[in-house]
Amino acid sequence: MTIGLEDGTMAAQAVTAIDVAAERSRTAGTAGRHYFNAAGAGLVSDGVLEAVVTHLRREQRVGGYEAANQVADEVAGVYTAAATLLGSAPDEIALFDSATSGLRGVFDALRLGAGDTVVAPRSSYVSQALRLLAMQRHDDVRLEVVPSDATGAMDLEALDRAVAGASGRVVVSAVHVPTSSGLVEPIAEISAVARRHGALTVVDATQSVGQIDIDVRAVDCDALVTTGRKFLRGPRGTGIVYLRRGMLEGVGAWAPDVRGAVWTGEDEWTMDGTARQLETWECSVAARLGLGVALREALDRGPAATEAHLVGLGAHLRTALDAVDGVTVADPSASASAIVTFTVDGVAGKEVSARLRQRRIDSISVPASHAQWDLGARGLPSVVRVSPHVYNDDEDVRVLLEGVADVVAEVRA
DSSP states (O other): OOOOSSOOOOOSSOOOOOOOHHHHHHGGGTSSSSOOBBBHHOOOOHHHHHHHHHHHHHHHHHHHHHHHHTTHHHHHHHHHHHHHHTSGGGGGGGEESSSHHHHHHHHHHTTTTTTTTEEEEEOOOHHHHHHHHHHHHOOOOEEEOOOTTTTTTTTTHHHHHHHHTTOOEEEEEEEEEEEESSSSOOOHHHHHHHHHOOOEEEETTTTTBTBBBBOOOTTTOOEEESSSSTTTOSSSOEEEEOEEETTTTTTOOSSOTTTEEEEEETTTEEEEGGGGGGGOOOOHHHHHHHHHHHHHHHHHHHHHHHHHHHHHHHHHHHHHHHSSSEEEEEETBOSSSEHHHHHHHOOOOHHHHHHHHTTTEEOOOEEEGGOOIIITTOOOOEEEEEEEEEOOOHHHHHHHHHHHHHHHHHOOO
């Protein structure tokens, strides 16, 4: 891991350059468009697509259960690949259909109630923020939203005070990279504060895994959740949870399922002691096989090399966009990721994104309703978000910058 650990500086290690041409050659979606929405859904490779389609055809021929039996070893390999990428053990990995489902699974399993406390950053994503607000309203869980410091990241001194003064069981709902900016939160330091006070740390790494090299042991978090569809470039309908071994001991099973429990008697059951106690039986085996291919491709490409490439590309885009008259880069100063957000004077983010799409440039507008504690607090109704990946070349960047400049000129005209 290089970002979000210790002082946030890049670790001194040799990394190989990313072969952008090779990545483009195995990514059909790069043809004819300039795709800058990896933070929404990264373009899948030809290998990922082939894995999904091949298994769907297998299910067509022999049926879903029989097809799953035939690829049981390959599915087991998905857990191993995810564990290798995150620096955990395979039995600490659970697979879900989304990061949101994974976060809900973790928080449901913790069974927080009246008198317990969740501490969250202002960078929280809408789905998790609403979940926490609902727990506050319906379960009497105390929720404390920690202010940001001058860099835009979570204020660690305020976090320390919040956790030290919290009641009951305490969980820090941390975010690594939010949806609303390129901010990189200091998750290792956040986990250290929580650990010092006996609190748990659950990290939303939805926007970071696949672009930032992460080691859960170095971060020392208790759980980490991510999605397959974004920077990992896996299929939609996939998610990954890292659950530290022993984290749920003594809590008791919540919503046990045949996947992670055995019904042993009239009113008795035993639970799987691994992270798979969070899973349910039904899933898309085809999607998981595609996720496995995406994970292996990420490992082959090199997490450190990918991070160095994407962080550099993000920095270049911020500098270049900031130089366009009428454009304001909206990222806080603690932004060191491939996600770049900006506004265009006098034009709503949705309109900017639509005008870029007419030029075959894919971006997305993030409204304040997706990040009220961040964008709402900063008085930003929306931002335009661009997020490149390893398949974006210099021509893509040139077209994007020219496209943004053209949109500004159109508005002024």
